[in-house]
Amino acid sequence: MLFIKRGNLDQLLESLRGGYRVYVPRKMGDSTGYSLLGESDTDYVIGEIRSFEPLKSFFFLGREKVAEDFKPDVLRDDKPPCIVGAKACDLKGFRILDFVFIDDEYGDPTYMKARKDGLIISADCTGVGETCFCTAVDINPWPDSDFDINLSPVDDGFVVTTGSEKGRDTVENNKSLFQEETEAQVRAVKQNRNTVKSDVMKKAQEKRIPSADRLQRIVNKQYESNIWEEVSENCVECGACNTICPTCHCFLLYDQKSDGKLARFRVWDSCMINDFATVAGGENPRDRLWMRLRNRFDKKFNYFPEVAEEIGCTGCGRCIAACPGKIDIRDVLARLET
Helix, strand or coil: CEEEEHHHHHHHHHHHCCCCEEEEEEEECCEEEEEECCCCCCCCCCCCCCCCCCHHHHCCCCEEEEEECCCCCCCCCCCCEEEEEECHHHHHHHHHHHHHHCCCCCCCHHHHHHHHHCEEEEECCCCCCCCCCHHHHCCCCCCCCCCCEEEEEECCEEEEEECCHHHHHHHHHCHHHCEECCHHHHHHHHHHHHHHHHHHHHHHHHCCCCCHHHHHHHHHHCCCCCHHHHHHCCCCCCCHHHHCCCCCCCEEEEEEEECCEEEEEEEECCCCCHHHHCCHHHCCCCCCHHHHHHHHHHHHHHHHHHHCCCCCCCCCCHHHHHCCCCCCHHHHHHHHHC
16 A cells, blocks of 8 residues: 555646546536546545446447448547546446456457556545445445555545556556555545445445345346336336446447448447337337336346346446436335345
């Protein structure tokens, strides 16, 4: 571990702008959101809770060109992303997206390049959102993997942990900005983490969310339950829960001709939309809304634990905040166990 003062962190991020598109979290009303770091820009916040947009937005873009005029490769030619202040719930999302998009033979080249070249500077949560429940799915409110550098806020700066060779190289190349941490700072990190974790656990317990080791079993058991139809009555089929989720990754490909050139684009899609599962001839194996809602839960809590040994939910609570029908994933999980 090391320590970096806030002013020195400003200098570090300024230096990283030379090789990366550096995105920093900023206060936006009652929430936190990301935007590009400008020259001599110090208006950002480290800590708080997760941003309102998921981390996947920078690696699996909402809309991007994936092919053009039969060229062998169409890759992003700009600087790779450096994301500052990423939270543990979003980093967990990488485990699902990596499982889907990284493969020697069938992997997605744009995603793999962004993951390989990008830099993740994560940060501990210093508060708890109204919809947070990460501890219920076995995630701590501080990163313990999947980052290059982690920042733990303490007085006057941050305790720094490196999590990859890329992170260690970044620190080594800027070692004049760092100093040795003190025992008092390490104690402060542990105290802050314990306090936030306790608060998240309390919120999860109040919602009676089943423990992570029971989620797959209860979703399987209640597959034919009437609960799905009852919950779907409040769904407006907008797809917000999918697009805001850090692990949802379904997409649609379409071709577009412009200026005599033919290009293929990929855009995010939503399994909650009626046309999503429609096949040739107009048949739809999930033509009822409740079936699509059930499929969403089944994929997160049954399919991915089965094939990837990872729960497909990170407990970030974004879907709760985004849902105009006020469907609360925590309440649904609690109902499934009753």
